[in-house]
Amino acid sequence: MTRSLVCLSLLTVASGLLLGLLVFGQETGQQEGELWQHKRSLVALLGITDLSLSSEARYTRHVSQADLFSAFQDFPASFEHFPTGSMLPPRPSGYRGRVIMESSLQAEP
Amino acid sequence: MILNFKLLEYSLSSLWRRKEKNLALIVVYALVIASLGSVLLLTHALKIEATTTLAAAPEIVVQRTMAGRHELIPVNYAARIAEIPGVGTVKPRVWGYYYDSLIKANLTLIGVDSHHEDLALLDGSLPRTSAECAIGAGVATAFGPQIGDLLVLEDSSNRRSEFRVSGIFRSQSSLLTNDLVVLQDAALRRFFAMPDELATDLTVQVYNSGEIATIARKIAYYLPDSRPITRDELLHTYDSLFNWRSGMMLAVSVFALMAFIILAWDRATGISADEKREIGILKALGWETSDVLAVKLREGLLISLSAFIAGLILAWVHVFLYGAPLLMPLLKGWSVLFPEFELARVVDLYQIVVLGFVTIVPYLACTLIPAWKTASADPDEVMRG
Numbered sequence: 001m002t003r004s005l006v007c008l009s010l011l012t013v014a015s016g017l018l019l020g021l022l023v024f025g026q027e028t029g030q031q032e033g034e035l036w037q038h039k040r041s042l043v044a045l046l047g048i049t050d051l052s053l054s055s056e057a058r059y060t061r062h063v064s065q066a067d068l069f070s071a072f073q074d075f076p077a078s079f080e081h082f083p084t085g086s087m088l089p090p091r092p093s094g095y096r097g098r099v100i101m102e103s104s105l106q107a108e109p
Numbered sequence: 110m111i112l113n114f115k116l117l118e119y120s121l122s123s124l125w126r127r128k129e130k131n132l133a134l135i136v137v138y139a140l141v142i143a144s145l146g147s148v149l150l151l152t153h154a155l156k157i158e159a160t161t162t163l164a165a166a167p168e169i170v171v172q173r174t175m176a177g178r179h180e181l182i183p184v185n186y187a188a189r190i191a192e193i194p195g196v197g198t199v200k201p202r203v204w205g206y207y208y209d210s211l212i213k214a215n216l217t218l219i220g221v222d223s224h225h226e227d228l229a230l231l232d233g234s235l236p237r238t239s240a241e242c243a244i245g246a247g248v249a250t251a252f253g254p255q256i257g258d259l260l261v262l263e264d265s266s267n268r269r270s271e272f273r274v275s276g277i278f279r280s281q282s283s284l285l286t287n288d289l290v291v292l293q294d295a296a297l298r299r300f301f302a303m304p305d306e307l308a309t310d311l312t313v314q315v316y317n318s319g320e321i322a323t324i325a326r327k328i329a330y331y332l333p334d335s336r337p338i339t340r341d342e343l344l345h346t347y348d349s350l351f352n353w354r355s356g357m358m359l360a361v362s363v364f365a366l367m368a369f370i371i372l373a374w375d376r377a378t379g380i381s382a383d384e385k386r387e388i389g390i391l392k393a394l395g396w397e398t399s400d401v402l403a404v405k406l407r408e409g410l411l412i413s414l415s416a417f418i419a420g421l422i423l424a425w426v427h428v429f430l431y432g433a434p435l436l437m438p439l440l441k442g443w444s445v446l447f448p449e450f451e452l453a454r455v456v457d458l459y460q461i462v463v464l465g466f467v468t469i470v471p472y473l474a475c476t477l478i479p480a481w482k483t484a485s486a487d488p489d490e491v492m493r494g
Contacts, residue, residue: 003125004117007411014418021425022456032453035281038229040165042282045228046219047202047312049166049343051159052245052287055215056444058206061288062217063350064343065170065310067179084442087360093342 054084064093116400120407123387135416137372142420142468143427144365148358149460150428151436152351154452158284159347166343167312168321170202171328172336179336181307186332190313193327195320201308203297207262207290214251214445218290220297230286232256233276239296243276247287247446260290265302272296283448313337360439369468373475380479388483389492401484402477409476413469421461429454 042048050062059066124131171190173182187199203220221235228235233256235243242260254260260272278286298305313328315321325337352358388401427433429452441447 003121004114007117007121011411011414011418014415014422018418018422018425021422022458022461024454036161039162039282039285042228042230042278042285043162044165045226046221046286046289046291047167047170047200048285049163049170049338051155051163051284051347052217052247052289052446052448053155053284053440054442054444055217055288055446056442057215060442060444061206061215064338064346065172065179067174067177084440084444087439087442093338093346 056084060084116403117407120404120411123404124408124411127383131412134372135412135419137368138412138416138468138472139420139423141365141369141372142417142464143423144361145464145468146421146424146461147427147433147436148361149464150424150456151433151452152358153457153460154428154455156347156351157453157455159351160344162285163344163347164340166340168315168318168340169313169325169328170338170343171311171313171332172338173310173332173334174336175334181303182310182335184306184308186335187311189331190311190328193324193331195316195324197314197316199314200312202310202312203294203301203303204309205297205301212251212445215288216248216290216446217288218292218297218300220292220294222294230279230282231276232279233274235291236272236275236293236296239293239299240271240273241275241293242272243278243289243291244274245278245286245289245446246280246283247448248290249274249277251446262290262300264300270296270300280449281451284450287448288446361436369471373471376472376475376479380483384480385483386492388480389488389490392484392488393492398481398484402481405476405480406473409473413472417465417469421464425456428452 049064052061054060171182171186173180173186182201184201187201190196191199205218207216207218208214209216223237231243233243244254244260248260249255252260254274256274256277258274260274262270262272264270272290272292276291278289292300297303303309313324315324321339321341325339328335328337391401391404392398427435432449432452437447
């Protein structure tokens, strides 16, 4: 009986600690409202479009502004040059070019 | 209830008899959960950082493309866009990159106009003259200038351009400003030798956020060589960058899940001769199959819950106290300037529940199924092996 009580107490304390960390985190996140506001003012003033995370290549530094092609060092049969290029999925936006196929029957009057 | 406590006591004794094996199991299991949990916590915190701060980004950024690549955009496109109903101000932006071949760092140079308010996250001020600049904390750390020092860059004609540092962005804003050098528009044009009639791109203000997508379509219609990128698309980019299917998640989760599958497979196939004999004896003593399963369920729950709680606490400490040093190389790559940032301690409880479901339930199944098979067999056969 003693062993099961000790075990259950340990599990309860550990769960409480975990829950405390998660809840404490949530509260801290909301208390930082003023800091978020300062950051948003910065973004609005400088027109920042991307996080300054991986500055090794243009297409990893400005992910949302990157075009469809590797910027500099692409060549046939090359491996991905920059390691983070393998971590970031492509998400081209704003392109509207399309390949349209029309049959010869449709084109002829 | 008393019986339950007695079963729990029996489960604990059973686990204690094989304590080395079970302890090793809990450690490996907890490390698997810690690695998966770290990625979840880190990617969620970065996603919140990106979507919350970049919500103030320009409504539309208009680039020009030529031969499938980004090209400088004529400033007179701004007038054409401003004629579209619902559009506010259209501003040409001047920005670009500067590579320092000595420490192999890429800097982002951004131009601002001369009229601007003070920023709370900037020590000093934004450039008030064309001979001043404000720099990010990463640039200050890498090159060492303080406010009042000179930052010397070589322009496109290899001439020295000197800028006095008028401000340094605080480290709290490093995720946004780490590699920035902010100059006045005119100074940056001179530095890049960019003609006055061209700009890097245009930012478009839209009064009604419900009209952003329509105005972007109109811009693409009236200016076919343009590429409008809306704020929603920008936010979706970061949403997909840090979601479940992101490269970072896959890179770590593949290895962690492989380790977990091996662990579960070992449990599912490898019920030991000792455990089989134990189940056989219990059955011979008159235990029901349901009693045996109740004991095994408690054993599985004790192991998986301990590992889950320990793993998640490890992940939280790793990400929020130490800044995820084991995952940062995945994001850093070969970057020389990489921000030191404090992540917002925001946790998505839904992700935690899902993580618990995909790691605890399969493990319990792998524990119970072989025990049920053994307990359903004839005790005599089981004891003889």
